[in-house]
Amino acid sequence: MTATVETAVTAAATTAADPAVRLSGVGKTFRDGGAAVLDGIDLDVAPGEFVCLLGASGCGKSTLLNLVAGLDAPSQGSVDVPSGRAALMFQEAALFPWLTAGENIDLALRLRGLSGRRERRAEVERLLDLVRLGGAYDKRPHQLSGGMRQRVALARSLAQDAKVLLMDEPFAALDAITRDVLHEELVRLWEATGLAVVFVTHNVREAVRLGQRVVLLSSRPGRVARQWRIDIPQPRRIEDKAVADLSVEITDHLRKEISRHGR
């Protein structure tokens, strides 16, 4: 059901149509002469693909997403998002507290250049319905639960109308029950929208539950250590045996990566 693919994955993706994201030889160093955080990363994400980036804390996952989002520039190599921009979602919902849930989404539309007030309102309502928060337009972020806030943030990301959605440990702060429900919700939205998703996590099970491909990063410097293509059909559950089995295998590799640094 599952296949371990190393270089073959990248080769196959490259020959397909234009990728949604292409990283070539990407390196990142924060200070001149400092240690490289990322080094020689080659990674293609196909349009509509769901990729999970997995790695130990501090291995450079957020740094990598920031590069793709254009919030930071690589020190070496190139980052290419042919469709133009990528929407980025953070661990904290990062909704603006001075705006209501609906206004937060509206701001994304406004900054996209949509000027018609009525059209924007209809679009915000549609997006709220999509994340099943119809009627929450006037709620302040602090009135919502953590899971609801992340759904508003998700709706705001969708409002950016990007072809690529970057998610930086978006469910890490949620309780297990809520996280489980949001996994299902995310897969549903991904199937409905056809977005390419790059989902960063340090939770192996979560990566296997969600992704079509899991990319394991090494630490110091961050490199692509190994990749797995996951053919377990959706809907998966985090409790599935196939998910558990592959998680064990990937965790072993992750541990090996980490213990290299303990010697």
Place this chain on the structure above:
Amino acid sequence: MAADTADATSPDTEPGDALAHIEAGLDALETSLEPATGRLRRVAASVIPPIVAVALILAVWQVLYAAKIWPDWKLPGPGQVFTSLKEAFSNGDVWPAVGHSIGHGAIGFGASVAIGTPLGLAVGRIKAVRAGIGPMLSGLQSLPSVAWVPPALMFFGPTSAMLYTVVLFGAVPSIAVGVMSGLDQVPPLYLRVGRNLGARGLSSIRYVLLPAALPGYLAGLRQGWAFAWR
């Protein structure tokens, strides 16, 4: 992409429905049970205390007046004061005086806001400007505005120009420092979110920076407002 795989698990119930029900249940459980404070209640909460305070002062005043501890010319009753105020206003005696001082205060304050806000933005956002005049602004801000009266008197004599100078020198640093410290308190995360949403340059200032810095800005305005009246 996996499109109709959902049907495989449960043929009779729509899986989307089940998910919607779980989500609605979680939302209901995680949202606080306290009734949301409505707009009316919030308005009431901010309006009632001052009204009560004014009523209390009037009541104490009336009681003291009624107790006749001081003669009438020293402590007139609230009623008498209102009647004479009403007369003065309807005669038009007071309007020029009130208009004059409100005019000076308001113009001075308006000008201070117009100068202090961009100045604070520049000092808060541009490193070179901050290094150059940041410390000077903080120093000026801590000076009491009366300190500006003697030099202003020397330059302008007892004119409106002198008054405005005092108001400006007193209020501009407060407002600028308010903007500056408001900016310092803006979580960097908000700026990154704003940039990802497509806010650049002016739109970033308008939609992210200023609203996020608003609490500090308002504190600066309040202090500036106080200076404008002194």
